[in-house]
Amino acid sequence: MRMRTGVEQAVYALMILGLLPDRAVLSGEAISSRLGASPTYFQKLLRKLVQSGLVMSVPGAKGGFRLARHAGEIRVYDVYVAVEGQQSLYTSNGLFDSLVVHDEEPGRCMLAQVMEEAEASWQGALKQETVESLKKQIWMDYPNTSGALEEWAQQNSVK
């Protein structure tokens, strides 16, 4: 049970997109090369972000991607769901029913209840942080080097 690298790439990609001027876009290749990620696989991640409504895509020459809504309205949890899906961490395998309940209708797996509460608590933490809040924290901690990233993003954007 381990979170995959896609979530991290997606979060930082959204942060970069949040640095663009209004209506400007960045190509997938530009972002992936800046992240040091696999270009083709990163395109698939972008597709997921588009289909989840987090980013807008512009096809054709001088096309690219931009945020579909303000960075402050994109929670880390939204990114996680977009990339990994909304399935829960734990899914019961029905052991409980075969152990205890037989003739009655399928009962509630007690372990599932505990797991769901734990996951809800986990999700709650991810819902409190947004791409914007993450960015602000970085800008506060690294004021010197973070400016270079913003400059790069605006220079590589089009429109």
Next chain:
Amino acid sequence: MRMRTGVEQAVYALMILGLLPDRAVLSGEAISSRLGASPTYFQKLLRKLVQSGLVMSVPGAKGGFRLARHAGEIRVYDVYVAVEGQQSLYTSNGLFDSLVVHDEEPGRCMLAQVMEEAEASWQGALKQETVESLKKQIWMDYPNTSGALEEWAQQNSVK
């Protein structure tokens, strides 16, 4: 990112072991057949529980397994760690450093901080529930059928 079936099997196996009389043991084969689990794979799970100190094993004829400590002192979190290891859900891939920080020493990935807080919250929920508390809840909700399980456990135990 999805929890595996091993945790569920382990939790209910520990619950069964918690029904045994003092100093009595159950063979791995007996437990796995009651759970409807793969016997050989379940043996591997039992090994992990033994190595984590949750279960005691008795080799030789009429051997088997029993709890190493009281069911009330075995948290769901302990079972999870025993089966899946203590690695965290999220591990940074260093994207942050290549994005923002260059010449300075490696900085703290802001996303990792959020993820760790979320995971700590998740673990907290799993630490509040024990095998004993789960059992009590089941016994309260299914007083009729749960007795049969206890009877079965004691009949199949040895010593």
Next chain:
DNA sequence: GTACTTTTACTCGGATACCGTCTGTCCGAGTAATTATGG
């Protein structure tokens, strides 16, 4: 200079391969209780 065509630079989405992890099986070794054997 305008209308049309071609080229170019992107996104879109499916097919596919790779690889690590979880699941599952097999087998030989170790251990202790039981049974068999010899005196």
Next chain:
DNA sequence: CCATAATTACTCGGACAGACGGTATCCGAGTAAAAGTAC
């Protein structure tokens, strides 16, 4: 009846095969801007 050996029923732990999902690559199709072309 007692001591010893063989059998039995377990755990122990490594090797290994299969399944599955995340990662990664490739390719053809769609789309729109830019460049080229004809009149």
